[in-house]
Amino acid sequence: MARYCSLMLKSKDSYHHGDLRAALIKAGEAVLSETGVAGFSLRSVAKNVGVSHSAPAHHFGDAKGLLDALATEGFRRFLAAMQARQSAETSKDARQQLLASSHGYLDFAISSPALFRLMFATDMSNVKSEELAAAAQASFMHLADGVARLRGVSPFEEPTAMTDVMAIWSMVHGFSELYISDRLGFPDCKAPEDRDAVLNDIIKRAMA
Amino acid sequence: MARYCSLMLKSKDSYHHGDLRAALIKAGEAVLSETGVAGFSLRSVAKNVGVSHSAPAHHFGDAKGLLDALATEGFRRFLAAMQARQSAETSKDARQQLLASSHGYLDFAISSPALFRLMFATDMSNVKSEELAAAAQASFMHLADGVARLRGVSPFEEPTAMTDVMAIWSMVHGFSELYISDRLGFPDCKAPEDRDAVLNDIIKRAMA
């Protein structure tokens, strides 16, 4: 049969895929967002891409391998979301920049809730993938840097600044988790402004 | 064969169990804490109790039914943990009482991390079980009551007080999630005092 279109990652008549790894990650994220981790299966992802049921094994080993890759990709986009908001913030005030990053944090959680949950679902001490650990660490460092600029001291040298990091991170993370789980009682419509205002309010408390 | 002991929930020679529902919940929590949701299976729980693989179906319907029951039981003990800490607090100051409740919140998360994650893993809007919704709601009301005593106004009547609820809840929840996931960089040994001091510090910020 003929090829469908050059943009398709998989040409139906070819034995080899071309970029199966990327295609599996893309399809995996789609499956994850539709069904959550509960309905996630290697075989359904493989079927979505149009390859055999054990094609993923060669690239990711086992199921956890693909989930780790998804979480890694998630952390990279997570960091990008925070950086994007921070860059879009016109004020160069460290306080405003950190607030903007926090909104990027929430942006990501809202846009990819299942991925967000996956990323924070396991103990960091049990993480085997060095790529995942590095991507998660990079996200943390973004917040730590923000606090460093705010306080003028490195959190790794000044314990009180590290407490600031923990406070801000706990606040924005808790709010994000509770928000995407519909536990904060925000009405579905007309919420964005209220939501952003509340986030601003409470993040400022964490900075104090 | 003879019965083992009157305390055992299951007598080996009896067809009927006696209190299978409670036994399944107990065993289910054990399996959950050992393997996490990933390794959780109805059949392994049934095997742990010593009943057939489809015995749980009659009491919980499907796998999600048992997980819902576990989450419900979890929220009850979660509330009890907060109340226990609050009662143990000698000061009657609303501020100190709320701080004590927060420590109960973290206590529970640390003592039952897998259960804690399960309880907050899904959207409240998708919850079918009314028992689960009620148990979760009761936990939320405990925090809301604490803020009501602190502010002297009901959060349901005064928006600023509701913001206080969100701030405190986000802070303690985020800290708990990040702490049990080993993301806050607390050293394993000699941490409890530091941990409690940090929690006190940051919860006070949320109250401000």
Added chain:
DNA sequence: GGCTTTATCTTGTCATTGTCAAGATGAAAT
């Protein structure tokens, strides 16, 4: 007591899944 009803638990079955082993394909290296 004897009978029926009902809740509880078991057995058997099927589709789905994760994982492994062995083989097929084709691209790259030599």
Added chain:
DNA sequence: ATTTCATCTTGACAATGACAAGATAAAGCC
């Protein structure tokens, strides 16, 4: 042109969730 190797497929097996049908015993009823 041949070899080598990464990539993908096929086939198999055990574990699992879910369902149907049957076995057991407790409770209700006469």
